[in-house]
Amino acid sequence: SPMKLVVTGGAGYVGSVCAARLVEAGHDVTVVDDLSTGHADAVPDGVHFIQGDAADVAQTLLSQGFDGVLHFAAKSLVGESMQDPGLYWRGNVLTSLRLLDAMRTHNTPRLVFSSTAATYGEPDVSPIPETTPTGPTNTYGATKLAIDHAITSYAHAHGIAATSLRYFNVAGAHDGFGERHATETHLIPIVLQVATGDREQVQIFGEDYPTADGTAVRDYIHVTDLADAHLLALEHAREGRHEIYNLGNGTGFSVREVIDACREVTGHDIPAAVAPRRAGDPAVLVASAEKARTDLGWKPVHTDLHGIVTDAWRFTRDRIAQDRRSAPRR
Numbered sequence: 001s002p003m004k005l006v007v008t009g010g011a012g013y014v015g016s017v018c019a020a021r022l023v024e025a026g027h028d029v030t031v032v033d034d035l036s037t038g039h040a041d042a043v044p045d046g047v048h049f050i051q052g053d054a055a056d057v058a059q060t061l062l063s064q065g066f067d068g069v070l071h072f073a074a075k076s077l078v079g080e081s082m083q084d085p086g087l088y089w090r091g092n093v094l095t096s097l098r099l100l101d102a103m104r105t106h107n108t109p110r111l112v113f114s115s116t117a118a119t120y121g122e123p124d125v126s127p128i129p130e131t132t133p134t135g136p137t138n139t140y141g142a143t144k145l146a147i148d149h150a151i152t153s154y155a156h157a158h159g160i161a162a163t164s165l166r167y168f169n170v171a172g173a174h175d176g177f178g179e180r181h182a183t184e185t186h187l188i189p190i191v192l193q194v195a196t197g198d199r200e201q202v203q204i205f206g207e208d209y210p211t212a213d214g215t216a217v218r219d220y221i222h223v224t225d226l227a228d229a230h231l232l233a234l235e236h237a238r239e240g241r242h243e244i245y246n247l248g249n250g251t252g253f254s255v256r257e258v259i260d261a262c263r264e265v266t267g268h269d270i271p272a273a274v275a276p277r278r279a280g281d282p283a284v285l286v287a288s289a290e291k292a293r294t295d296l297g298w299k300p301v302h303t304d305l306h307g308i309v310t311d312a313w314r315f316t317r318d319r320i321a322q323d324r325r326s327a328p329r330r
């Protein structure tokens with residue numbers, strides 16, 4: 001049955017795709033986003049949009065009576081989190097605590113939270129189940145883990161039905177909604193910038209990892225599949241429980257395999273140069289999403305790397321065409 005939902009960060013990459021899927025499923029969606037990193041034109045049609053800080057807005061908005069909150073709004077650059085940790089402790093942890101307090105005040109029953117594989121740090125198991133000890137190696141991951149702990153105690157004490165979804169490497173695009181960060185650090189959009197001519201070459205961060213081709217292996221999951229897990233989480237959540245699920249395809253691809261897939265999809269040479277490892281990058285991060293499959297009935301369908309890159313490439317080209325059309329003529 002349709003729910004009345006708040007989506008924080010609904011102008012960002014994953015949040016906008018989720019908001020679009022929620023609308024498609026018939027839910028009544030209010031997006032709250034301060035547009036610090038998101039884009040107003042990424043907010044999907046058919047939602048109510050409020051520009052502002054997630055916690056500030058929630059204090060009053062939730063008094064209207066909502067069935068749940070999907071909390072995407074966050075700072076998510078690992079490098080920045082090491083240079084300016086206060087930005088992450090305040091922006092991620094403090095904001096989330098204030099949001100939880102607002103939910104408690106107004107008896108909002110459900111929460112779905114964007115957690116991350118970065119909470120695990122550099123585990124030596126593969127694939128990674130939720131029972132793996134956490135041990136974040138950067139401030140970003142530490143703040144997400146701190147929020148997960150807070151959610152557990154709020155859920156137990158105040159009867160919230162809470163779910164944390166630990167994303168592995170989100171990629172691809174959904175129906176005109178894709179990845180467009182002002183500061184791009186993610187592999188697939190960076191490689192595609194070489195194909196569009198916005199970048200000369202891609203750097204391969206490390207070729208001496210203990211993997212088949214020496215480059216690091218990650219689990220790339222299509223953003224549409226990821227969004228679907230949020231809808232299932234809303235349905236399956238139970239009062240007073242906090243469940244944590246890893247979301248990935250369970251298959252790893254190396255940096256070189258990703259670059260090769262981008263070459264095939266774009267038809268561009270995509271020059272690549274080997275560079276030193278990036279600090280804190282583990283060799284292999286692959287999810288075991290068995291728990292999500294079993295408990296939520298989640299089945300990722302866009303699991304093929306070629307297809308994921310094809311969708312990201314279509315989005316990238318559409319954006320460029322749109323920017324050309326809207327650019328003033330000289």
Ligand code: UDP
Binds near residue numbers: 204205255281
């Ligand atoms: N990577 C790379 N060159 C780049 C960006 C990323 O070789 O320009 C590598 C990075 O070291 C990691 C993988 O690509 O092994 C995925 O990185 P990304 O930043 O996309 O996601 P992360 O796994 O760090 O969350």
